[in-house]
Amino acid sequence: MVRIGEFSKIAQVPASQLRYYDEIGLFSPMRIDSETGYRYYSVQQLAQLNRILALKDLGLALDPIKRLVEKEVSPDEMRGMLALKKAQIEQTLQAEAVRLNAVESRLQLLDREGAFQDDDVVLKSLPAQPFLSMRRTYGNLVETLAGISQMGKTVTQQVEAKALGRFAAVIYGELFEDSNWDLEFGFLLNHSLDLTVALSEETVMEVRELPAVATAVTAMRFGGPENGHLSYSAIGTWVENHQYRLIGPGREVFVVPPRPGHESEMVVEIQFPVEALSA
Amino acid sequence: MVRIGEFSKIAQVPASQLRYYDEIGLFSPMRIDSETGYRYYSVQQLAQLNRILALKDLGLALDPIKRLVEKEVSPDEMRGMLALKKAQIEQTLQAEAVRLNAVESRLQLLDREGAFQDDDVVLKSLPAQPFLSMRRTYGNLVETLAGISQMGKTVTQQVEAKALGRFAAVIYGELFEDSNWDLEFGFLLNHSLDLTVALSEETVMEVRELPAVATAVTAMRFGGPENGHLSYSAIGTWVENHQYRLIGPGREVFVVPPRPGHESEMVVEIQFPVEALSA
DNA sequence: TCTTGACCTTCAAGTAGCTTGAAGCTTTAG
DNA sequence: CTAAAGCTTCAAGCTACTTGAAGGTCAAGA
Numbered sequence: 001m002v003r004i005g006e007f008s009k010i011a012q013v014p015a016s017q018l019r020y021y022d023e024i025g026l027f028s029p030m031r032i033d034s035e036t037g038y039r040y041y042s043v044q045q046l047a048q049l050n051r052i053l054a055l056k057d058l059g060l061a062l063d064p065i066k067r068l069v070e071k072e073v074s075p076d077e078m079r080g081m082l083a084l085k086k087a088q089i090e091q092t093l094q095a096e097a098v099r100l101n102a103v104e105s106r107l108q109l110l111d112r113e114g115a116f117q118d119d120d121v122v123l124k125s126l127p128a129q130p131f132l133s134m135r136r137t138y139g140n141l142v143e144t145l146a147g148i149s150q151m152g153k154t155v156t157q158q159v160e161a162k163a164l165g166r167f168a169a170v171i172y173g174e175l176f177e178d179s180n181w182d183l184e185f186g187f188l189l190n191h192s193l194d195l196t197v198a199l200s201e202e203t204v205m206e207v208r209e210l211p212a213v214a215t216a217v218t219a220m221r222f223g224g225p226e227n228g229h230l231s232y233s234a235i236g237t238w239v240e241n242h243q244y245r246l247i248g249p250g251r252e253v254f255v256v257p258p259r260p261g262h263e264s265e266m267v268v269e270i271q272f273p274v275e276a277l278s279a
Numbered sequence: 280m281v282r283i284g285e286f287s288k289i290a291q292v293p294a295s296q297l298r299y300y301d302e303i304g305l306f307s308p309m310r311i312d313s314e315t316g317y318r319y320y321s322v323q324q325l326a327q328l329n330r331i332l333a334l335k336d337l338g339l340a341l342d343p344i345k346r347l348v349e350k351e352v353s354p355d356e357m358r359g360m361l362a363l364k365k366a367q368i369e370q371t372l373q374a375e376a377v378r379l380n381a382v383e384s385r386l387q388l389l390d391r392e393g394a395f396q397d398d399d400v401v402l403k404s405l406p407a408q409p410f411l412s413m414r415r416t417y418g419n420l421v422e423t424l425a426g427i428s429q430m431g432k433t434v435t436q437q438v439e440a441k442a443l444g445r446f447a448a449v450i451y452g453e454l455f456e457d458s459n460w461d462l463e464f465g466f467l468l469n470h471s472l473d474l475t476v477a478l479s480e481e482t483v484m485e486v487r488e489l490p491a492v493a494t495a496v497t498a499m500r501f502g503g504p505e506n507g508h509l510s511y512s513a514i515g516t517w518v519e520n521h522q523y524r525l526i527g528p529g530r531e532v533f534v535v536p537p538r539p540g541h542e543s544e545m546v547v548e549i550q551f552p553v554e555a556l557s558a
Numbered sequence: 559t560c561t562t563g564a565c566c567t568t569c570a571a572g573t574a575g576c577t578t579g580a581a582g583c584t585t586t587a588g
Numbered sequence: 589c590t591a592a593a594g595c596t597t598c599a600a601g602c603t604a605c606t607t608g609a610a611g612g613t614c615a616a617g618a
Contacts, residue, residue, distance in 0.1 A: 003614095005565060010535055010546070015566090016606060024604095036613060037567050043535055043546050047399050047499045050548075054401055058382050062604070075389060082386045089379045096375065100368045103337050107361045110354060120326050122333055220326045256289055256322055267289070267322050269329075282585095284594060294595090295577060303575095315584060316596050341575075 001030065007041040011049055026066050027052055059085055098125050098214075105215050108276055112243055121219050121238040126271060128212035131168070132159070132197065133186030134205045141225075144181060151199060155187060158197050165190050167254040170210070188253070210251075213273040217244065221268045224258065231270050239274060248273035280309060286320040290328055305345050306331055338364055377404050377493070384494050387555055391522055400498050400517040405550060407491040410447070411438070411476065412465030413484045420504075423460060430478060434466060437476050444469050446533040449489070467532070489530075492552040496523065500547045503537065510549050518553060527552035 008015040021027040022039065027049055029039035048069070055065045064081060067073050073081075102125050109123065132155065138144040155164070165188035173182035186205055197205040217239060221231040239246060256267040287294040300306040301318065306328055308318035327348070334344045343360060346352050352360075381404050388402065411434065417423040431446070444467035452461035465484055476484040496518060500510040518525060535546040 003566075014606085017604085019567090020605060038613075039566085043544060044501060046534065046546060050497075050499070051401055054403055057378065057403075058385065059378055079386070079389055082382055082389065086379065086382045086386065089375055089382060093372065093375050093379065096368055096372050099336065099338050100365065100372065103361055103365045103368060106337065107358070107365065110358055110361065122330055124333055124336075218329075220329070222323055255325065265322060267325060282595075293577085296575085298596090299576060317584080318595085 001040040001042055004029070004039045004041065007043075007045075010043065011046060013049070013053070021052075024062065024066070026062055026069075058082075059089060098127075101125060101214050105276065109242060113241075121217055121234055124216050124218050124271075126213040126216050129165070129210050130189040130192040130207050131186055131210040132164075132189055132193070132195070132205055132207050133168075133170075133184050134199070134203055135170075135172075135182070135184035136203065137173075138181045138183060144183070148185060151186070151205070154199055155197055155205070159187075159193075159195070163190055163193060164188075167257055168210075169252045170249050171252065172249050213248070213271070215244075215274055215276070216271045217274050218269055218271045220255070221270055222266075224263045224266060231268075235270060235272055239272070243277045244274040245277055246272055247275045280319040280321055283308070283318045283320065286322075286324075289322065290325060292328070292332070300331075300341075303341065303345070305341055305348075337361075338368060377406075380404060380493050384555065388521060392520075400496055400513055403495050403497050403550075405492040405495050408444070408489050409468040409471040409486050410465055410489040411443075411468055411472070411474070411484055411486050412447075412449075412463050413478070413482055414449075414451075414461070414463035415482065416452075417460045417462060423462065427464060430465070430484070433478055434476055434484070438466075438472075438474070442469055442472060443467075446536055447489075448531045449528050450531065451528045492527070492550070494523075494553055494555070495550045496553050497548055497550045499534070500549060501545075503542045503545060510547075514549060514551055518551070522556045523553040524556055525551055526554045 002010070004015045004018055008018055011018075018027070018029075018039070018041075022029065027045075030042045030045060031040045032038070033040065052065055052069060055068060056062070060068075060081070064073075068078070102123070105123050134151070136147070138147065152167070167185070168188050169183055169185035171181075171183060173180065188210070189207065192209075193207055195207060199205065217235055219231045219235050221227055250273075251271040253269045253271065254266070255269055256265060258266040281289070283294045283297055287297055290297075297306070297308075297318070297320075301308065306324075309321045309324060310319045311317070312319065331344055331348060334347060335341070339347075339360070343352075347357070381402070384402055413430070415426070417426065435443070446464070447467050448462055448464035450460075450462060452459065467489070468486065471488075472486055474486060478484065496514055498510045498514050500506050529552075530550040532548045532550065533545070534548055535544060537545040
């Protein structure tokens with residue numbers, strides 16, 4: 001029997017933690033002196049403590065561990081817990097990898113530019129997302145707007161609102177020509193669905209996965225398309241100045257969609273996939 | 280200007296979080312009605328909020344982000360922060376990978392055994408660790424103990440105590456023979472050092488890295504070597520029953536080293552690297 | 559035997575980044 | 589005009605601890 005300080009040295013666990021585990025009833029000393037309150041542990045208890053720490057290392061929370069060591073858990077429940085944990089860890093791994101990517105981008109950027117950028121152009125990484133969309137070539141602005149408006153109505157009628165995310169467009173051609181716009185547009189979805197929406201005999205919207213983008217340059221455009229060239233040129237000069245290169249079609253995500261009579265309040269996020277030109 | 284509810288929908292950020300950011304002075308509404316206290320945001324502020332969220336996505340804490348957006352950070356400081364973050368993320372990635380491994384081991388184990396084991400044999404993953412050690416073949420127990428004892432004295436005299444971890448041994452041969460024990464022993468180190476310790480003309484201890492073990496079966500032995508066979512046979516039967524295979528030399532880590540007169544209180548952790556026999 | 563210092567006790571508060579809930583006021587739609 | 593939805597502040601809760609204050613206990617040396 002040893003006092004808490006020695007046991008904490010042996011087990012390589014801070015005494016405060018042992019007291020805490022005692023307090024929450026997870027792991028208690030062999031004996032507590034009823035006069036002084038001193039905790040006395042036996043080295044035999046190391047085995048138990050190690051089991052607890054091993055489970056904690058798996059990423060389990062203390063509460064489930066408590067039930068585990070008290071044997072209140074069926075094998076099936078245990079299997080469920082572990083499978084859940086596994087899925088969580090896999091997610092975390094993915095998320096961390098993306099994060100690492102983003103941090104590295106920033107670092108490279110900083111090395112080249114020497115200062116932190118303070119304009120409105122921002123690097124992001126974009127996750128893959130299901131996209132209920134159609135692709136077509138439009139002759140002019142009026143035709144496009146009409147198409148979009150009709151699509152909006154049809155979709156909101158046929159698809160439950162909470163599945164629908166933001167309205168978005170992918171721009172395949174050059175927008176700076178006045179005609180023949182090659183566009184894909186539709187709604188981002190909050191979770192993948194298997195559905196199609198028929199707009200007419202010839203045009204059907206389908207769900208596909210909009211691929212993830214490791215690094216994208218993004219900018220916000222406030223107001224209607226008349227401000228569009230501003231944001232595009234901001235992105236264009238930024239990309240040139242910072243030694244990146246466009247590697248895919250741009251996207252516009254409608255953060256605040258235009259409402260009739262309030263078009264000037266609309267907000268669009270413009271996103272371009274890029275990659276760093278390796279020095 | 281919109282109220283907090285609508286802004287929260289647009290920005291996809293809970294209102295409670297916006298209030299919190301206001302409270303800590305990280306991101307405040309454009310205007311607060313002095314009569315009602317209502318917060319009013321402008322859509323233009325989305326750009327600022329998005330910058331903040333992007334930095335948060337990098338894994339930065341809110342406090343540094345606050346200083347960043349208030350531009351109280353030099354590029355060099357920023358570089359330092361990011362480099363630190365990068366290192367942290369890389370660590371996390373490693374740790375998560377190990378964790379995933381361990382969880383998968385447990386799951387496989389559970390699938391084969393159908394129940395959670397409740398004896399004292401536990402699966403762990405072991406990190407790589409620097410090891411100040413020497414390897415020799417010993418003729419018999421007495422010779423071995425003498426060697427160990429001399430080594431302990433010399434090392435504790437020559438190396439600062441706080442660098443020294445636990446005493447440990449790697450067992451290369453079969454211990455069940457009575458002679459010719461092929462052993463490596465010495466002290467685990469808390470951080471890597473570049474040093475050698477000469478025990479005699481012929482024997483010199485050096486620091487080398489004891490490799491990490493993805494999956495190890497471990498057991499605790501309480502008491503002297505006379506209990507040793509118990510733990511070894513426990514591990515042996517466990518490994519057979521659970522369809523694992525030994526893939527490297529075993530280790531003994533002295534958690535509570537023997538003290539003269541109190542040998543029966545010693546505690547040793549026995550570790551064997553294993554791998555699952557793929558079904 | 560006394561003192562000193564190391565060690566132990568409990569209890570309260572702090573950590574990060576929020577979320578939840580209660581009690582009460584304001585705005586908007588019908 | 590009323591009801592519902594939306595807003596306010598303030599307090600407490602979450603995880604897994606750590607830190608610190610105030611005070612009691614133990615072992616060794618003088």
